[in-house]
Amino acid sequence: EIVLTQSPATLSLSPGERATLSCGASQSVSSTYLAWFQQKPGLAPRLLIYDVSSRETGIPDRFSGSGSGTDFTLTISRLEPEDFAVYYCQHFGNSQLTFGGGTKVEIK
Amino acid sequence: QVQLVQSGAEVKEPGASVKVSCKASGYTFTTHGINWVRQAPGQGLEWMGWISPHDGNTNHAQKFQGRVTMTTDTSTTTTYMELRSLRSEDTAVYYCARDSGTMGLSGDLDYWGQGTLVIVSP
Numbered sequence: 277e278i279v280l281t282q283s284p285a286t287l288s289l290s291p292g293e294r295a296t297l298s299c300g301a302s303q304s305v306s307s308t309y310l311a312w313f314q315q316k317p318g319l320a321p322r323l324l325i326y327d328v329s330s331r332e333t334g335i336p337d338r339f340s341g342s343g344s345g346t347d348f349t350l351t352i353s354r355l356e357p358e359d360f361a362v363y364y365c366q367h368f369g370n371s372q373l374t375f376g377g378g379t380k381v382e383i384k
Numbered sequence: 385q386v387q388l389v390q391s392g393a394e395v396k397e398p399g400a401s402v403k404v405s406c407k408a409s410g411y412t413f414t415t416h417g418i419n420w421v422r423q424a425p426g427q428g429l430e431w432m433g434w435i436s437p438h439d440g441n442t443n444h445a446q447k448f449q450g451r452v453t454m455t456t457d458t459s460t461t462t463t464y465m466e467l468r469s470l471r472s473e474d475t476a477v478y479y480c481a482r483d484s485g486t487m488g489l490s491g492d493l494d495y496w497g498q499g500t501l502v503i504v505s506p
Contacts, residue, residue, distance in 0.1 A: 295419060313493075315429075320481075320496035320499055321421075321479075322496075360464065366491070368492070371443050373419070373491050375428055375430065375431065379426045
């Protein structure tokens with residue numbers, strides 16, 4: 277089973293700044309399936325990015341995903357007040373889904 | 385619009401079972417599988433398994449094999465997740481999430497229910 281490790285655990289930034297979130301896989305991800313979710317307190321997760329870099333319908337273009345192999349990145353180009361939340365990466369492979377431990381993006 | 389509406393909060397004693405429901409609307413129920421994901425208080429997300437409403441095929445995370453049963457009722461477009469032999473570590477919010485794939489499990493969870501809090505306490 278692939279283990280996903282997200283870093284940093286917490287990212288303290290100001291609105292307008294660029295956020296770079298990392299997701300490392302314990303072994304190379306052979307498929308393109310790597311997704312990112314946003315979760316706000318008390319709410320269900322929301323799909324942002326799928327297939328490494330495809331934005332879900334309705335997701336602003338300040339969100340972008342990239343990476344390959346074992347290293348993946350979610351970038352938020354300019355943080356808006358509503359972007360402060362917890363972000364999870366997720367992999368699908370061998371008929372199993374795994375999630376990373378999450379990165380909290382908080383207001384500095 | 386696609387909606388997944390889950391049943392209400394439950395409080396159970398250790399050793400009991402819980403059955404959470406997830407009613408789907410706004411799309412053709414049998415064309416998309418349903419995943420179950422749980423989140424313990426203050427913790428991350430944990431995938432439990434998937435079921436196809438089309439043919440009842442399931443796929444579970446190894447951790448829950450033998451303790452979880454997922455079923456669907458196409459007449460009411462509802463999916464159920466039953467977890468048995470509950471222990472305190474099962475206290476969590478349980479989510480259903482639609483799989484965007486139409487040809488089996490794709491791992492792309494595009495719509496989520498609101499979550500059901502299950503508390504396991506003596």
